[in-house]
Amino acid sequence: MPEISLVTAVWTTLAAFLSLCIFSFLYKDNPFYKIAEHIVVGVSNGYWVILLFRDTFKPLWLDPAWSLVSGKGLSAELTIFVLVSLVFSVFMLLRLIGGKAALLSRWSMAAILGISAGVLIPLSVQTYMYEQLKGNVLSFGAFPLPFFSVAGQAAFNNLLIIIGSLSGLAYFFFSKEHKGYFGATAQVGIWFLMIGFGATFGYTVMARLSLLIGRIEFMKEWLQIFF
Amino acid sequence: MGFFEKMRQIDRRWIFLAVGVAIILPFFFYIGLPIKVTPEVKVLYDSVERLKPGDVVFFAPEYDPGTIPELQPMCHAFLRQCFSKGIKIVAVCLFQLGPAQAEQDLTLIAKEYNQKYGVDYVYLGYKPYPETVILNMGEDFRKSFPKDYYGNLVDTLPMMRNLKNYSDTKMIISINATSGADYWIRSAHGRYNIPLGLGVTAVMATDYYTYLQSGQLFALVGGMKGAAEMEQLVGLEGKKYNRATARMDIQNFAHLVIIFFVILGNVAYFATWGKK
Numbered sequence: 325m326p327e328i329s330l331v332t333a334v335w336t337t338l339a340a341f342l343s344l345c346i347f348s349f350l351y352k353d354n355p356f357y358k359i360a361e362h363i364v365v366g367v368s369n370g371y372w373v374i375l376l377f378r379d380t381f382k383p384l385w386l387d388p389a390w391s392l393v394s395g396k397g398l399s400a401e402l403t404i405f406v407l408v409s410l411v412f413s414v415f416m417l418l419r420l421i422g423g424k425a426a427l428l429s430r431w432s433m434a435a436i437l438g439i440s441a442g443v444l445i446p447l448s449v450q451t452y453m454y455e456q457l458k459g460n461v462l463s464f465g466a467f468p469l470p471f472f473s474v475a476g477q478a479a480f481n482n483l484l485i486i487i488g489s490l491s492g493l494a495y496f497f498f499s500k501e502h503k504g505y506f507g508a509t510a511q512v513g514i515w516f517l518m519i520g521f522g523a524t525f526g527y528t529v530m531a532r533l534s535l536l537i538g539r540i541e542f543m544k545e546w547l548q549i550f551f
Numbered sequence: 552m553g554f555f556e557k558m559r560q561i562d563r564r565w566i567f568l569a570v571g572v573a574i575i576l577p578f579f580f581y582i583g584l585p586i587k588v589t590p591e592v593k594v595l596y597d598s599v600e601r602l603k604p605g606d607v608v609f610f611a612p613e614y615d616p617g618t619i620p621e622l623q624p625m626c627h628a629f630l631r632q633c634f635s636k637g638i639k640i641v642a643v644c645l646f647q648l649g650p651a652q653a654e655q656d657l658t659l660i661a662k663e664y665n666q667k668y669g670v671d672y673v674y675l676g677y678k679p680y681p682e683t684v685i686l687n688m689g690e691d692f693r694k695s696f697p698k699d700y701y702g703n704l705v706d707t708l709p710m711m712r713n714l715k716n717y718s719d720t721k722m723i724i725s726i727n728a729t730s731g732a733d734y735w736i737r738s739a740h741g742r743y744n745i746p747l748g749l750g751v752t753a754v755m756a757t758d759y760y761t762y763l764q765s766g767q768l769f770a771l772v773g774g775m776k777g778a779a780e781m782e783q784l785v786g787l788e789g790k791k792y793n794r795a796t797a798r799m800d801i802q803n804f805a806h807l808v809i810i811f812f813v814i815l816g817n818v819a820y821f822a823t824w825g826k827k
Contacts, residue, residue, distance in 0.1 A: 350567045372647045379677050383698070443686065444737075451741040451767065459765025485764070524757045527774065531621065531753035533574070533805045534775040537798050538620025540574055 333549050340546040343539055385409060460489050488516040555819040556826070566812055573808040577801040584803055586796060588780045591763055595724070595748045595770035596632065596784040602721055604637030607710075609720040609745075611735065612656055614728035615648035618752050624795035625750045625778035626656050626726045628785045631792070634664035639710055640672040641692070641720065645681035646729050654700060669708040676700030681731050685738040689717050717745045722769075726750035732759065736767055750777065775802060 328336075345360035389406050392398045398406070412435060415428040462482035472480045494506060495513030502510045602608070610629075614622040633640055644653035657674055666672055675696040678684045687694040692714065693705050705711045717723065723745050725735045732749055740747040746769050751759055753774025762768045772781060778795035790797065 351564060368648060375647060375650065375677060376679060380679055443682065447737045447741050451737040455741070455765050455767050456761065459761070459767075520757065524754075527753040527756050529806070529809055530774055530776065530802065533570075533802055533809075534621045534753065534798065535617070536570075537574055537775075537801050537805075540571075540578070541620070541798070544578060 328549065336546050336549060340543055343543065347539075460485065462486060487512070492516050553823075555822040558815055558819040559823060569808055569812070570805060573805045574801055577804045581797065582800050584800055586776070586779045586783050586799060588783055589777075591771045591773075592777050592780040593784065595629075595772060596781065598722060598746075598748070598770065599629075599632050599636070599638065602636065602638050605639065607639045607641060607714060607720045608633055609717060609723045610640050610642045611644065611723065611725040611727070611731075612642065612653040613644050613646035613649050613725060613731050614752075615646065615652055618728040619652075620798065621752050621775045621778060621795075622726050622728055622750060623656065624775070624798075625772050625781050627660055628778065628781035628792075628795075629724060629726070629750070630656065630660040631663070631787065632785050634660060634666050634671070637671075641675065641711075641714065642672065643675045643684075643688075643696070644677050645679075645684055645734070646727070646731055647677065647679065649728075650677040650700065669703070670710055673705075673708055673710055674700045675705070681734045682738050685734055686742060689739065689743040691716055717743050720745070722746040722748060724748045724750070724770075726772075727755075728752050736762055740767055748772075775799060 342360045342363065345356040348354055349357040385406065388398055388402050389410070390396075392403060392406055412432040416432040417429075418425045419429045462485060469477055469479045469482075472478050491509050491513035493513070495502075495510040495517065497510075500506055599608070610633075612622075612626050614626075630640070640657070642653060642657055644650045654674055654676075657672060658668075660666075661668070661672055668674075675692065676699060678695050684695045688696075692711070696705055698704055699708065713719065717739065723735060723739050725732060725747070727735070727749060728751070732751055732755065735747055735749070739745055747767070748770035749759055749762075749768055750772040751774070753776070756771070756773030756777075759768065759771055759773075763771045772778065775795050775798055779793075779799045782793045782796050785792070787793070
């Protein structure tokens with residue numbers, strides 16, 4: 325273990341103490357856990373507020389606004405940006421007052437939602453519909469694809485993807501009663517869904533254990549400061 | 552009360568204890584189980600290997616200390632591979648809790664390989680509303696980041712003089728612990744069609760395999776296992792270069808305990824079927 329400074333040792337000890345506080349919840353809820361939980365929320369919030377101020381609010385609005393007020397000169401484009409964003413921000417804050425004035429906040433919300441929808445709808449259609457549909461148009465008989473492969477393209481795997489997609493969709497199609505051939509297809513869809521959930525569960529266990537391993541490794545390194 | 556009925560009512564804290572012991576014990580016995588490299592990780596390594604010194608990769612490490620055990624090893628392995636080959640990095644972090652973490656990782660690995668800031672790598676930092684920032688950077692990095700993380704004007708950095716947007720880079724790699732991974736797929740690959748590779752936590756991995764299969768991602772590194780595969784490919788000797796690989800031993804042992812409990816739970820469930 326390399327030599328570490330007293331300050332690092334103190335901070336590491338505090339981190340280890342807070343980790344133990346969080347772990348104590350595994351036994352039952354207690355004040356130590358609550359303290360650690362509140363510190364996490366508070367520190368994260370404080371960090372984010374400062375980050376937003378330093379990286380966004382100050383350079384993008386406060387500095388140009390100050391240039392405008394102090395008569396240093398600002399381009400027409402930036403002047404409009406500063407003033408429009410000021411007006412929309414005030415509108416948003418009027419929600420705190422309530423009453424009829426609060427209705428003006430809808431203008432700000434409308435601007436945000438309108439811009440977001442305009443930007444995101446075409447991108448979402450492209451990403452989640454077009455590209456995914458294209459990904460399902462697969463060849464399952466073409467030479468020289470291997471018949472089976474654990475990973476990668478193979479005729480059997482492609483067939484499985486097509487059957488899984490169609491039967492999965494059948495399960496979520498509720499306009500027709502799940503009976504006969506359609507019911508059987510939906511049943512196959514359930515199996516695919518369950519296998520998918522199983523894979524997700526396995527990965528989730530792996531992720532949570534990874535975090536636990538990381539924390540225990542940290543505790544080990546902390547103990548090595550003293551022993 | 553029979554054994555299986557007792558098992559069905561076992562206090563979950565015994566399970567926590569068993570998992571805890573299963574994780575602590577292997578710290579003392581290193582077995583070194585082999586790690587098989589999967590094609591979705593290998594393709595990332597191979598793509599970087601094919602680049603020439605001086606090529607630029609756009610990198611977005613977007614994770615906070617909460618996911619360090621899984622994502623930091625893959626981030627470090629990737630940076631080591633790039634810096635060792637003389638590949639330049641332009642980095643951003645669009646996850647609000649990650650900018651300091653990203654800065655720490657970049658400077659640490661850059662120092663290992665004597666990489667100079669502004670010449671070999673640049674860190675642009677953080678801006679909120681990731682989707683807008685990603686779209687803006689596709690036109691010009693300066694639109695969202697006129698200044699870098701340290702407050703330098705981007706145009707004053709030698710490396711950035713000939714870099715306008717994503718098309719001047721070879722690929723985008725995002726190591727991501729958040730839904731921000733979707734933004735990169737939707738706005739960087741979807742809008743600008745730049746080759747995109749992702750490193751994600753294991754919880755997220757299954758959600759992103761569909762994008763791998765559809766070709767929207769060219770590589771996917773999932774969780775600690777993926778990180779260990781990256782380390783194997785980069786192939787550096789020594790504990791500090793193989794943290795995920797060492798942790799996979801512990802992971803495997805803990806998985807055995809979980810599998811034992813899953814089997815026991817199921818056997819107990821069916822053995823006591825219909826009994827009150």
